[in-house]
Amino acid sequence: MEPKQTDLTNTTESNFYDYPIFIIGNGVIAKALAVSLVLNGRNAVIIRGSIDNQPASTENIKVLIADEILEAEVLIDSLSNYESLNGIILLTNKSFGNAVLADKLQNKTGNSPIVFLQNGLHIENSFIDKGFNELYRCVLLATSESLEDNKVRFKLVAPSPIGIIKGSDKVQETIVNILDTDVFSFRIEHDIQTLIWKKVISNCVFNSICPLLETDNGIFHRNKEALEIAKKVIAECLIAAEAYGIGLTMEVVLENILSISKMSDGQKISTYQDILNKRETEIETMNLAIAKAAVLKGSINVPLNSLLGELVKIKSEISRN
Numbered sequence: 001m002e003p004k005q006t007d008l009t010n011t012t013e014s015n016f017y018d019y020p021i022f023i024i025g026n027g028v029i030a031k032a033l034a035v036s037l038v039l040n041g042r043n044a045v046i047i048r049g050s051i052d053n054q055p056a057s058t059e060n061i062k063v064l065i066a067d068e069i070l071e072a073e074v075l076i077d078s079l080s081n082y083e084s085l086n087g088i089i090l091l092t093n094k095s096f097g098n099a100v101l102a103d104k105l106q107n108k109t110g111n112s113p114i115v116f117l118q119n120g121l122h123i124e125n126s127f128i129d130k131g132f133n134e135l136y137r138c139v140l141l142a143t144s145e146s147l148e149d150n151k152v153r154f155k156l157v158a159p160s161p162i163g164i165i166k167g168s169d170k171v172q173e174t175i176v177n178i179l180d181t182d183v184f185s186f187r188i189e190h191d192i193q194t195l196i197w198k199k200v201i202s203n204c205v206f207n208s209i210c211p212l213l214e215t216d217n218g219i220f221h222r223n224k225e226a227l228e229i230a231k232k233v234i235a236e237c238l239i240a241a242e243a244y245g246i247g248l249t250m251e252v253v254l255e256n257i258l259s260i261s262k263m264s265d266g267q268k269i270s271t272y273q274d275i276l277n278k279r280e281t282e283i284e285t286m287n288l289a290i291a292k293a294a295v296l297k298g299s300i301n302v303p304l305n306s307l308l309g310e311l312v313k314i315k316s317e318i319s320r321n
Helices: 013-018 027-041 095-105 125-129 169-179 194-212 223-241 249-265 270-278 287-297 303-321
Strands: 019-024 042-048 055-064 068-077 088-091 112-114 135-138 142-148 151-156 160-167 187-188
Touching: 013 135, 019 027, 027 042, 027 055, 027 068, 027 142, 027 151, 042 160, 088 095, 088 169, 095 125, 135 169, 160 169, 169 187, 194 223, 194 249, 194 270, 194 287, 194 303, 223 249, 223 303, 270 303, 287 303
Parallel strands: 019 042, 019 088, 042 068, 055 151, 088 112, 112 135, 160 187
Antiparallel strands: 055 068, 135 160, 142 151
């Protein structure tokens, strides 16, 4: 059976509520996003990214924002229960699963747009290789962490930009309008690649140095030695970025890192949380992806990023053995 076709080119605010929103992945960002959408009348469901053949269930999810608790009943389902996904598909699963997920979704999505709400460089390549035509990339400007089962802490930093990898301006605009809420806000971005690289470079700093030092995100505004290592990581990444036509400066990236560091003092970065919880990390799409991208350009070397990435990978493997 051919998947139904999603038409987001003729939408108005009155029918935003008609489009199913499939949030693939059941982590902290998925939970916060699902609650924000359900409370705003959207038709959102969380789809388990790697667990199939499980019946659907409804779960009460709580989101702590400052001193306020928001909660909603959210449908949790399995991808194997769907012959097709006709709506908007949001990927919040760990990016290392994208190759397998692209295979699973290939005959299920029709022209439904796929939005990547994931960290990492070139994470959409598996979907491009499989011929998906409606691909959009979001750079998340929000933090979330688990407090207990079905309760997460969420903080919005700024509206998260959504840009086009493959697709149209009209569909991009409609996606933003449907997803945008006061709790979890989004905006249109026309230069998404620069923001992707900026976020990836910041991730290369936090997701390698913090786990190896076994410390929180605030280390960079508290400790000069850690900040000096961060500058060396950034300098290497900027050389790779320039080779791909991305114009970023040390000042811009460093300002971003210090802002995040001060804002998330005491909070553990996702990779450190993954290691502590004996889960696989996304370091392959961060420092090691920068290293791979540098190699593809020939004469660029990023030895510090390669070393830190490999050390995090080993640390993660040790934690799971």
